[in-house]
Amino acid sequence: MFQDRFSAAAPRVFSVSGLTALIKEALEGSFQTVTVEGEISNCRPSSSGHVYFTLKDSGAVLSAVLFRGKARSLAFQPADGMLVQATGALSVYAQRGSYQIVVDSLSLAGEGALLKLLEERKRQFAVEGLFDSAxxxxxxxxxxxxxxxxxxxxxxxxxxxxxxxxxxxxxxxxxxxxxxxxxxxxxxxxxxxxxxxxxxxxxxxxxxxxxxxxxxxx
Incomplete structure (x- = not known):
């Protein structure tokens, strides 16, 4: 068992890599599919097509990545301030000693957020003159x-x-x-x-x- 390796009866000194490998094994094995709701912040689409962002609520933040293939199939463009539900697997990035969610699907959370985004899209089209009588x-x-x-x-x-x-x-x-x-x-x-x-x-x-x-x- 994972916890047995840290018992007081069997003290052990771990290397950073060894400890991180154990954490990676435990975390990724326990959270292969999870859905998290939070607000998008620090959204950073990359030139490769991947989208990196943070999910946050009032008490914590969680790094997230949406790879290019999944990003292409989205019906909306992720942006800061959106309340979303992200489904995917937790992954440990050993080189930085951090963990993130690798997102398989992303959806807007709640009809209110959807209506707000639709209204913003309509306003954008109106500014562009697409609804003009001419x-x-x-x-x-x-x-x-x-x-x-x-x-x-x-x-x-x-x-x-x-x-x-x-x-x-x-x-x-x-x-x-x-x-x-x-x-x-x-x-x-x-x-x-x-x-x-x-x-x-x-x-x-x-x-x-x-x-x-x-x-x-x-």
């Missing part, structure tokens, strides 16, 4: 063909088709399959819209998604 085109009063940019297996498409059958069954629908959530969705949606406009595939386009979590909107 950018908007009038919708056709009686479109003959509607293009739908969405997941072909999602609830949004089913809802749109049901409303079309109920309101005007003569309107044609062109389904343009596309992921509508996840890190790559934005670029894919933009590419589909450009292609639909270039080929004049429909009189009007609907970009839609159904259900899902608030975090998927980020």
């Amino acid at each position: 950018r908007k085109k009038p919708l056709p009063a009686f479109p003959r063909c509607v293009g739908v940019v969405t997941s072909p297996s999602g609830a949004a498409l089913r809802d749109i088709l049901q409303i079309r059958r109920r309101r005007n069954d003569a309107v044609s629908v062109v389904v343009l399959p596309c992921p509508v959530q996840g890190a790559e969705a934005g670029g894919r949606i933009a590419a589909i819209i450009r292609a639909a406009n270039a080929w004049q595939l429909a009189d009007v386009l609907i970009v839609g998604r159904g259900g899902g979590s608030l975090e998927d909107l980020l």
Whole structure:
């Protein structure tokens, strides 16, 4: 047992490396998967794509690293002040005599934090002028063909088709399959819209998604 190696009956002098190796064995073996909630601080994205940060609460801090592959799949950009839940494994960094959590997944903690981030994103877009009336085109009063940019297996498409059958069954629908959530969705949606406009595939386009979590909107 780990504690037996430190018993008063068997005193022993450890090297720094030897003691750290024992701590590493005990810590990493006991906390292979753990979820920690805390506020992000000192967030440092690196040129390699890894993200280093600290999780903190009122009484302690914990170093954390999110490696490039996991960071790419996030639906939001980690930043100082965000309250998050990080799931991963504890790891001892022997050269510094410190421990950290190697994060497998990272999510915003609480709907309030999600709504706050969404509102900040909307304000940013407004400052950039993306909601200006000058950018908007009038919708056709009686479109003959509607293009739908969405997941072909999602609830949004089913809802749109049901409303079309109920309101005007003569309107044609062109389904343009596309992921509508996840890190790559934005670029894919933009590419589909450009292609639909270039080929004049429909009189009007609907970009839609159904259900899902608030975090998927980020």
